[in-house]
Amino acid sequence: MVTLAAPALGAAGAALVPARADRLGRLVATVAAALAFLASLALFHRTIPPMPTVPRSRIVPWHQVDLRWAPGLDLRFHIGVDGISYPLVVLTALLTLICCIYTLWAVPAVEVVSPGAQPRSTPPPYIAGRLLAALLLVIEVGILGVFLALDLVLFFVFFEIVLLPMYAVIAGWGGPGRRHAARKFVLYTLAGSVLLLVGVFLVVTRAGTADLVKLSAAHGAGLSSGLQLAAFVLLALAFAVKSPLWPLHTWLPDAHTEAPTVGSVILAGVLLKMGTYGLLRIAVGVLPDGARRVAPVLGVLAVAAILVGGLVCLAQTELKRLIAYSSVGHMGFVLLGIATLNATGIQAALIGNIAHGIITGLLFFLVGAIKDRAHTGEMTQLGGLRERMPRLAGLLGYAAIASLGLPGLAGFWGEAFAVVAALRHGGPLWTVLAVLAAFGGALAAAYFLRLLRRVSHGPVGPAFAGACAPLSAGEVVSWAPLVVLALAVGLVPGVVLWLAHGPVMELVAR
Template sequence: MTAGQVALVATLALPALGAAAVALVPARADRAGRVLGTVFAALALVASLLIYRPDGGWFGYAPANRASAVRPWHELDLTWVPGLELRFHLGVDGISYPLVVLTTLLTLLCCAYTVGRSPGARPGRTLVALLLVIEVGVLGTFLALDLVLFFLFFEVVLLPMYAVIAGWGGDDPRAEAGAHRAAARKFVLYTLFGSVLMLVGVFTVVAAAGTADIVALTGGAGLSRPVQLAAFALLAIAFAVKSPLWPLHTWLPDAHTQAPTVGSVMLAGVLLKMGTYGLIRVAVGVAPEGARWAAPVLGVLAVAAIIVGALVCLAQTELKRLIAYSSVGHMGFVLLGVATLTATGLQAALIGNIAHGVITGLLFFLAGAIKDRFHTGALDDLGGLRERMPALSGLLGYAAIASLGLPGLAGFWGEAFAVVAALRRGGPLWTTLAVIAAVGGALTAAYFLRLLRRVTHGPASPVVAGAGGAPIAGVELAAWAPLVVLALAVGLVPTLVLGLAQGPVGALVEAVR
């Protein structure tokens, strides 16, 4: 095996081994189990960094197959189930690599966070083991180059995330008893609905093409137009549930509100990216004729998500719920970029994904810190936070203005490029969608500024004034600092993401043209 293949396997294997090792730690050594899981998460991050291929060969062409065929940086293709012709086919490129690193980073930060802050009465080592299993599923989804393998990894995250929400959620004293379990069930039911559609879509593609190889299928090779239309419709709806994209988003606010802090960070930071990544890599890549056919509908739904998400956020009175609904709008910009089927639009979607994972992950960390100290997420109860905890208030302001798309911070590029891509697409429809999306960007600024006015400004509310307001702990700073730095770094140097993706995005656009 080459060094790249070793790093590829290690990135996926280390969290799996870590989950197994942590599960074997006895109950009396709970903190040691959390530390052990954090060590494995750190090793997985190191392995993911070693995958990077800096020689400029982000994607190569394979003329022996067809002019538009593309190959990954590193690839591992092994026979898995010979009788069914299933292969254990992994690979990474400039589209998936930033998401792989984001996943390993956020998992490490979440595991480290549990070491310094007890997750509650239930065993912390079990929570860390579940986070590592979730990491395996997410990484496998980003690395899989076989449709069947992609589907299996996609489903790995379902039960662990259910357990995280149902087992460690429900820390809001104002919520109804059992609300966290109800939110977990809703998450499972919606995801299972999407899973059924994905399974049918994968079966449709494999049965028609005679192969499950995503690289070989890129560009719709071997698939007739009717098959591509049917497959794209099935896969797009399935990925829309996971993203989630409007109007299939209603499980998200409940899950975020009831999940523990690390659960919300993982859910927003990496799980939502599985859907949008699948839309780009699988739905658009494998069924380009279906993507071109559905592009206007996707564009309309994307803009609807931007506007509806912003209007709902303007009416929210709970901190985590507002941040959760903001994800609907942000995913709308990602979908708008994908719907244009242009290099600029796909780049907007990719950098929008990374920016959302970094910034919204930070927002949920901060929201968790606020709820830990004041035992409420109600905006009416949190007024004047800067009078009591100016550092925490300043970090919340930084994350909010990053999320609203201020130039110079990571959130700007995805929104701006999505609007530009729609304008460049031309025609009355796309121009109108671009204008409405720009209005939605202004509404995004409005609801985040409203959030800051309600939470950080004004005189301290009785709840804030009367609470202890514990200072920011070292473990919290350690978890937040990388995200603060990345939000600025990606904002100032977007080529950290766009440079990696330029080659493969161009190849993908060429393949689906």
């Protein structure tokens, strides 16, 4: 409960701080985020028996809270954590803490438009920083709730909590096209929410319960094959919007491009994982027959996302849009792993989720730092970063090669073993999908090397003609954990995979 209560109370406290004490409000939010992170680490102390003695017929939470919520509807406030959700809970708490720390040094300006006046930035630009930090904590509550929920209706409620605060972050602190991007984000997400609600309604009314522990133990029993197929399609479409899966991805580049740096980090780092986690935990876990029947279609769409994302990245000239489209390709590997429905693929999806959150979060921080100094994201204007800011150029190169999947860094495992899982699945279709996915990995190498050549090397571009501010203490403190984790997860992937081994084997055994 502390993991959810700390950011909720911190958001209220930060928002209630007077405007004249804005930095105090951001500090309150940072302390609350730190408490939530410490509480998430404490969840590692498991209270379940050793793996061989754990019943393999249901979700076995390490810790859980099960309270009466709406007795008349047989709904309970049931939350818990296990090996599948725990890494995502810690990642969410860590990235939120990092973003709150970042706001102590850097808050984007808020444009104010008065009747008959031109848009202007508020002087000083930090007066609404406490509100930004408060919104980040509200988003954290929603995302953590999704990963912790063990009740389908509660899952839906937490899924929806994220919508309005993320809209406010993009629309309030984003770039020139922020309102259009925020509206597009809301419309796509609302469409997915309607499908999710209908899918949840179908499952709950037919199964007679919303408890995910009971539903997972039933293995689809009591749900007809036709209903499983219909419900799985509805849920898969809803989660595909959030992931996002091609061709439902078009909201993502606009949202990333216009969102402030911390908004992009949260959006790419953990918000997208709500879709892949929901697909695995609910759609596959509760509706196994529907998953088997739709898996080939998911595999084809996942590979299409990998290829389309890679090819579009090769055509991009703006940094944030390139990183945004790269997320479409990377999440395609995660979805391919889930679609294989074998242990290797699901493990690849789990570590791919974590690696993408770490690396892409770092990339958006670095791109934000470049744009803050150069006042542009156009790569044609950004040559010579290595000459002007060698440390920033070095970090950008490190994050880029981690994202393209260099062995020894976090990005390698998820993508490589998603391809292996497709090959192990067998059959002509999955072999072709594996080959095409591997080609998509090569495209990632091509567009990241192109990015480094244009931004880090060559003559100094017009954007860096003037003086460049050195890296600040806030930037170094914020980025350091992600730099370390990208290497640690790459060298020791077992820190993520061994936690999920039991639940994954149980899921595959169904």
